[in-house]
Amino acid sequence: MTEPVFDAAFREQLAQLLAWRRDVRHFETRALPDGLLDTLLDAACHGPSVGNAQPWRFVRIVSPERRKALADTVDAQKHAAGESYSGERKALYDGLKLHGLREAPEIVAVFCDEQGEAGDGLGRATMPETLCWSVVTAVHTVWLAARANGVGLGWVSIIDPNGMNALLEVPAHWRFIALLCLGYPERASETPELVRHGWQDRLPSDITRLER
Numbered sequence: 001m002t003e004p005v006f007d008a009a010f011r012e013q014l015a016q017l018l019a020w021r022r023d024v025r026h027f028e029t030r031a032l033p034d035g036l037l038d039t040l041l042d043a044a045c046h047g048p049s050v051g052n053a054q055p056w057r058f059v060r061i062v063s064p065e066r067r068k069a070l071a072d073t074v075d076a077q078k079h080a081a082g083e084s085y086s087g088e089r090k091a092l093y094d095g096l097k098l099h100g101l102r103e104a105p106e107i108v109a110v111f112c113d114e115q116g117e118a119g120d121g122l123g124r125a126t127m128p129e130t131l132c133w134s135v136v137t138a139v140h141t142v143w144l145a146a147r148a149n150g151v152g153l154g155w156v157s158i159i160d161p162n163g164m165n166a167l168l169e170v171p172a173h174w175r176f177i178a179l180l181c182l183g184y185p186e187r188a189s190e191t192p193e194l195v196r197h198g199w200q201d202r203l204p205s206d207i208t209r210l211e212r
């Protein structure tokens with residue numbers, strides 16, 4: 001295959017993609033076109049992985065009952081986590097929408113297979129956690145691929161990971177990494193929602209230059 005050339009116009013578009021990728025919690029309920037979710041998850045599999053282990057495992061949740069169970073448990077966890085705030089901060093927290101589990105047309109849980117044979121342990125003898133980090137690279141890859149297709153993705157982490165294997169009936173040696181909502185966003189924005197709502201501003205980059 002001929003090596004592609006990424007020209008200045010593409011780089012400009014890539015910069016725009018990175019700037020306009022958002023964590024999305026407000027979704028339209030309309031379905032994604034047939035096959036698009038599979039295309040996006042295939043793109044995720046181009047992510048790098050330690051030892052080329054490709055430990056990502058995706059579980060698409062189509063059952064309304066399981067979707068409701070997930071939304072209910074996340075709402076309960078959001079409520080419980082809110083107890084650690086008080087005053088204005090608590091009021092702000094309570095008003096934040098932190099998942100689109102009830103509206104997003106697609107819900108995907110992402111796990112790391114900690115017993116897969118692929119990669120044969122290469123690269124992770126001293127840092128076994130790199131296996132899970134590899135799954136995170138897949139999540140970021142699908143995040144960008146989704147945005148490039150006009151699809152929003154929201155990462156939901158306010159959940160007890162220990163309950164996920166039983167809830168979704170997946171093998172016990174799969175480690176829960178992320179719950180993803182995917183669908184068309186109600187609006188696009190160049191500004192993260194938590195910045196817009198005054199929860200957390202963007203910080204300047206923190207790059208140390210080590211000269212000796």
Ligand SMILES: Cc1cc2nc3c(=O)[nH]c(=O)nc-3n(C[C@H](O)[C@H](O)[C@H](O)COP(=O)(O)O)c2cc1C
Pocket residue numbers: 021022023024025097098099155156157158191192193194
């Ligand atoms: C590991 C991880 C977990 C996250 N969990 C949640 C979550 O549970 N709920 C939520 O609303 N956003 C969650 N987010 C999204 C962040 O809030 C979001 O990335 C951040 O505010 C910056 O916004 P942006 O992604 O639109 O740039 C998570 C992001 C990451 C990387």
